[in-house]
Amino acid sequence: MGSAREVRRARWGPIRWRVWLIGLIVTAGFGLIGVRLVVLHVIKGPDLARRAERQHLRNVPLEGGRGMILDRNGAILAASLDLPSVYALPPQMEDPAATARRLAELLGESPRELAGRLSEHKGFVWLARGVDPRIGREIQRLSLPGVGVVPESQRMYPKRRLLANLIGFAGVDHRGLEGLELRYDPVLRGGKGWLLLDRDGAGRYLLASGIYGTAPERGRNLVLTIDEVIQYIAERELAKAVQASGAASGSVIALEPRTGAIYAMAVYPSFNPNAVSAASPEAWRNRVITDLFEPGSSLKAIVVAAALEEGVIHAGDRFPCLEGAIPVAGGAIRDTHPCAGEISLEDVVRRSSNVGVVQIARRLGPSRLYRYLEDFGFGRSTELGLQGESPGLLRPPSAWSPRSPDSLAIGQEVGVTGLQLARAFAAIANGGWLMRPYVVAEVRDESGNTLARFGPQVLRRVISGETGAATARLLTGVTDPEGTAHRAAIGGYTVAGKTGTAQKIDPRTGRYTGGKVVASFVGFVPAEDPALLVAVVIDEPKGDAWGGTIAAPVFRAIAQDALRYLRVPPDRDTARLRLDPESVRVGAPVAEKAA
Amino acid sequence: MRRLAWAALIAGIAAASVWQHLDLVRVGYDLERLRDERTQLLGQHHALLIEQASLESLDRIETIAVRELGLRSPRPGQVVVVRRESPSLPGEIRVAQEGDLGFRP
Secondary structure, three states, rough: HHHHHHHHHHHHHHHHHHHHHHHHHHHHHHHHHHHHHHHHHHHHHHHHHHHHHHEEEEEEEOOOOOEEEOOOOOOEEEEEEEEEEEOOOHOOOOOOHHHHHHHHHHHHOHHHHHHHHHOOOOOEEEEEOOOOHHHHHHHHHHHHOOEEEEEEEEEOOOOOOOOHHHHOOEEOOOOOHHHHHHOHHHHOOOOEEEEEEEEEEOOOEEEOOOEEEEEOOOOOOOEOOOOOOOOHHHHHHHHHHEEEEEEEEEEEEEEEEEEEEEEEEEEEEOOOOHHHHHOOOOHHOOOOHHEEOOOOHHHHHHHHHHHHHHHOOEEEEEEEEHHHEEOOOEEEOOOOOOOOOEEEEEHHHHHHHHHHHHHHHHOHHHHHHHHHHHHHHHHOOOOOOOOOOOOOOOOOOHOOOOOOHHHHHHOOOOOEEHHHHHHHHHHHHHHEEEOOOEEEEEOOOOOOEEEEOOOOOOOOOOHHHHHHHHHHHHHHHHHHOOOOOOOOOOOOOOEEEEEEEEEEEOOOOOOOOEEEEEEEEEEEEEEOOOOOOEEEEOOOOOEEEEEEHHHHHHHHHHHHHHHHHHOOOOOOOOOHHOOOOOOOOOOOOOOHHOO | OOHHHHHHHHHHHHHHHHHHHHHHHHHHHHHOOOOOOOOHHHHHHHHHHHHHHHHHHHHHHHHHHHHHOOOOOOOOOOOHHHHOOOOOOOOOOOOOHHHOOOOOO
16 A cells, blocks of 8 residues: 555656646736736726726817807897817828818818818818808718718807997907907806717727717806997997098997996997908907097086086176186187177086186186096096906196196096096986996896896995086087087987097197097987987097087987987977978878878 | 426516617617707707897898888987886896806906
């Protein structure tokens, strides 16, 4: 027995040792593989998974549509439209030249140029973005290998030039670049989405038309206080006036004086936001809030209101004419209209007497004059909230020269914007309340639910209601037949307003130029219960360049149509406004029918 | 016989399961197709709204009214407004602040 065991041990001993060795090697091998698996899956797992994902997935960013901009009646002023964009995956193309030939005509490109782009060593190439939907459908129908179509949002301005300077525009990256588009970009901009493209082991993209990693989200809508109709009327009449007078530019603002809601903000020259690059950046400017000018005689209304409020002048007061010239530091300020003896307060305003208003300002005194100008909002932003708004220029009394108070009384040495001037007149019109002008009424979501609503905001009371009414009465004289702005008068309505004609300062010499002026008119109607305030500013008109001859007719043309549109009934001379039977034919008279 | 019955039952369950799965896939495809169709129709609606807005441009309407239809603005006396439509805002409106929008300039 013992010998048999020894024989077996002698035979199998070396083999068993080898089996153990092999077992050990195999175990060690599997052990190493196990360790490697733990390293790859547990320790480096997340990182490697990310790297793998990067290798086989590609994210193409897509923008959600920007929200719409609507007028106060819901008319679309700006909107985003999903248009097809065409892309190519060159590695998947069998015959780039043939594909280019089929696409070239549809995309309006040369086949050679297109073939060149398709032959580039790139995994993904945009061929055309924002093409006509019919072209997009046609390309989809062709089912060309390696060519895909995805919808992408494009900004459209269906009213073209209308309100362009206020709305501004958005760039190709869907970000607002000017105007409301820029100011309310965080509200209008939609959420980003991603188109996921899968790549196979050979690095070829697999088409994923319409499959989103994350669907883009549409932005919120802005509802403005702007009225498309009043805006159109304002732009039409402004363009006519600027062209007819050969002026350099012009602007109009129309607002509701009790609330500060802006109905219209017109600028000429303007631009088409659908073709921004075709216009010079100069035309993009919203001159109503950016351009400063000396208001000239328009400011006399503010001086008179301040003096009435302080009780230093009263209705019926008379002032010496001083033969049409009042001495001031360094010379004299003269009247342009003849005056002899005395002039009444009513005529100081009606005929825009420089001599009279300088005497009124002297009764007020420099400190009170400055305080009222500041209270009426000059020298600081209106807080409309748009980029580029100028705060205006109103120097403190410490920086004044001896002549400054007299110059300020006639609207010199002060720089204002059209919006500032309109707001100050609105305070006179509404009984003394300085309002914060506003242009955005609501923010709505895509379904039309209101998310935020904006309303009138009173900043402060600058004069009493009685002073406001008294000033408004004086300003109605300006549009009388003898007033400087008789061309602003509208049949059936009492119009209160003030003209302004200010010489421009030559920036090179720092002196007033002889020929260049800014002609303006600010008026509100009906004077006692105003529904509309319009400020017209025409820059550098040629010829008979006065506020009363250039700007006042623009006011009348705008206000006349806007009052009819707003259904504001006449407040005077209604007897003369009976239906004109010659011009109105609602139905034929019975006698005519019988005949 | 009993074995046959069991086999038939199992085959039936398997067939029902496959049918259910296939039906789920089919409904999924239908749903996706309808979703695509909805998106496409919404896009068309949006495009039509923009086209309508463009066609309603007042310069276009005025040009057609004056040049093609021979219309003109009414003269004073041809329109009598008897009631003013005040644009004043309803009392319940809360004045929103810019912070309400979730951003500040």
